[in-house]
Amino acid sequence: MRQPGKVLLIGGSGFVGSAVAARLVADGWWVRIPTRRRTRARHLALLPTVDIQQADVFAPEALDRLMAGMDAVINLVGVLHSTPGTPYGPAFEKAHVQLPKLIGEACRRNGVKRVLQVSALGADINGPSEYQRSKAAGEAAIRNIRPELDWTLLRPSVIFGEGDSFLNLFARLVKLAPVMPLGGAHARFQPVWVEDVAEVVATCLQRSDSIRKTFDVAGPGTYSLAELVRFAAAQVGHKPIIVPIPEGAAMLQARLLELLPNPMMSRDNVRSMRVDNVTDGAPLPFGLTPHPVEAVVPEYLGGKPTRRRLIESRRRQPKGV
DSSP, rough: OOOOOOOETTTTTTTHHHHHHHHHHHOOOEEEEEESGGGGGGGGTTTTEEEEOOOOSSSSSHHHHHHHTOOEEEEEOOOOOOOOOOOOOHHIIIIIIIIIHHHHHHHHHHOOOOEEOOTTOOOOTTOHHHHHHHHHHHHHHHTTOOOOOEEEEEEEEEETTTTTTTHHHHHHHHHHOOOEEEETTOEEEEEEEEHHHHHHHHHHHHHHGGEEEEEEEEEEEOEEHHHHHHHHHHTTTTOOOEEOOOOOHHHHHHHHHTTTTSOOOOOOHHHHHEEEEEEOOOOOSTOOOOOOOOHHHHHHHHHHHHHHHHHHHHOOSSOOO
């Protein structure tokens, strides 16, 4: 079991990153979090061993400065939308492929061997969506650094939790649309709680038997998209009529939504749903037990934050060393 040291957490100011940062600090790690604007990470400033640095992580010289004295690097950066491209669009290329390559090269220059790359369940170089293909290319970028790094790849399913942009989005939409045309209504997901993701990251960081391994990270149950929408709606007292629509209509719907400044759906998202977002194996590695959506979501969608109360109850000793 590795002792806590210093870790560079790239993407640490976002929804998942905030949970990971809090967990690492609780475990005794000193955490450096880069951000383009300090205001994005100000909610983390009260964590006692967090160092917030304003930096552009796409600049090699900035990465070199950030990695000084680090024992490990975690990359959480990901985007959901990009203008189209072949085999993937420029935003996917930059965030999912270029950045892991830059991180791997900076690790090599600075003697940092340990790297955790958070990818996505369904990452596939031949996948139907640009998102899936770019995530797979990012994994390859980390694996192909020579000399080889002590990498771990994590592939989470869709992540939920207090402040998420998934179930919270559905809960808002059903208040506006009692009848909801839904593309990909039958696509299946295995949602995972953000605190369980943080636990997996923290566990892998300390276990030598996670090195050069790829792990799926998912919840205990599988649900269709329609079931998840109904579940979120029920938590806020609504019962929408969901109308499944075929892919052609869903692509048209997504094309119109892409015109919005912050689209909730894209054509590439629709393509992703051609493949169920579920795992064939254990939902979490090392015998960790995931929390079901039914145990967490009703309280945070109902205005009763669960994180502080549940975070301690969900801690377990990993099996093995």
